[in-house]
Amino acid sequence: xxxxxxxxxxxxxxxxxxxxxxxxxxxxxxxxxxxxxxxxxxxxxxxxxxxxxxxxxxxxxxxxxxxxxxxxxxxxxxxxxxxxxxxxxxxxxxxxxxxxxxxxxxxxxxxxxxxxxxxxxxxxxxxxxxxxxxxxxxxxxxxxxxxxxxxxxxxxxxxxxxxxxxxxxxxxxxxxxxxxxxxxxxxxxxxxxxxxxxxxxxxxxxxxxxxxxxxxxxxxx
Numbered sequence: 001x002x003x004x005x006x007x008x009x010x011x012x013x014x015x016x017x018x019x020x021x022x023x024x025x026x027x028x029x030x031x032x033x034x035x036x037x038x039x040x041x042x043x044x045x046x047x048x049x050x051x052x053x054x055x056x057x058x059x060x061x062x063x064x065x066x067x068x069x070x071x072x073x074x075x076x077x078x079x080x081x082x083x084x085x086x087x088x089x090x091x092x093x094x095x096x097x098x099x100x101x102x103x104x105x106x107x108x109x110x111x112x113x114x115x116x117x118x119x120x121x122x123x124x125x126x127x128x129x130x131x132x133x134x135x136x137x138x139x140x141x142x143x144x145x146x147x148x149x150x151x152x153x154x155x156x157x158x159x160x161x162x163x164x165x166x167x168x169x170x171x172x173x174x175x176x177x178x179x180x181x182x183x184x185x186x187x188x189x190x191x192x193x194x195x196x197x198x199x200x201x202x203x204x205x206x207x208x209x210x211x212x213x214x215x216x217x218x219x220x221x
Contacts, residue, residue: 030088031058033147037115037126040148041140045110045130048099057092061145063185064152064192065091070182071163076171080178083185094152109133115142120198123191125154141195153189157196161209168216187220 034040040059047056066079066087082090115128126142141154153160168186171179197210 030062030086031055033059033145033149034142035147037128037142037148038112040142040150041112041128041130044095044140044150045112048095051099053092053096053099056095057088058147059149060091060094061143061149061151061153063087064189065094067182067186067189068094068152068156068160068164070167071160076174076176076178076182080181083181113137118195120154120194121191123195125151125195139200141192143192151192151195153192154195157193157210158199158202158206161193161196161206161213165209165213165216168213172216172219183217183220187217190214190217193217 034043044056044059047053047059063083064087066074066082069082069090070079109132111131113129113131115126118125118127124143126144126148128140128142130138130140132138139155141151142148143151143154168183171183171186193210193214197207197214199206
């Protein structure tokens with residue numbers, strides 16, 4: 001799979017993140033992450049291939065799916081409510097959309113080939129290499145947060161950053177409590193966005209999108 005194709009798929013994923021999906025539970029137990037970065041991605045592939053998006057939700061860092069939904073028009077009240085009550089259902093629907101987008105790749109087979117530990121602004125990450133049967137490759141990024149989980153902002157940040165800029169800019173001018181909560185949570189994603197900006201082969205325009213978003217979020221006190 002080429003980098004261009006994967007980036008297109010991540011855009012489709014962001015569209016699915018805030019849409020209604022097949023997960024109908026009113027609540028989902030978040031559960032634990034994986035024991036290692038490699039185990040996390042192997043579990044994710046297993047869950048996605050089997051259509052178990054409820055279990056896959058536990059493999060996304062809490063709050064990130066809710067924040068990503070700002071990119072597709074979720075209101076500040078909706079996002080703030082998800083931050084208060086938990087965004088596992090949004091994460092499950094995120095992975096549902098992802099599985100639909102990469103269905104052919106999933107069915108053909110994916111394999112985890114290794115991982116590399118790294119850091120960005122003092123936060124530790126693991127870059128997990130995933131290979132396709134056709135010889136393509138992709139890197140998914142995890143963090144240890146109650147078990148290893150996929151960092152959605154580090155992994156998919158380049159496709160989200162440009163679409164998040166305007167919603168975040170509007171939040172900065174909003175005095176309401178919900179906006180303050182969402183901005184505070186968004187500020188916690190700065191290390192992940194720095195990691196996203198380091199994506200190998202990332203186009204300079206995408207790098208600039210990520211850096212502009214970081215600069216904007218950094219204004220949050």
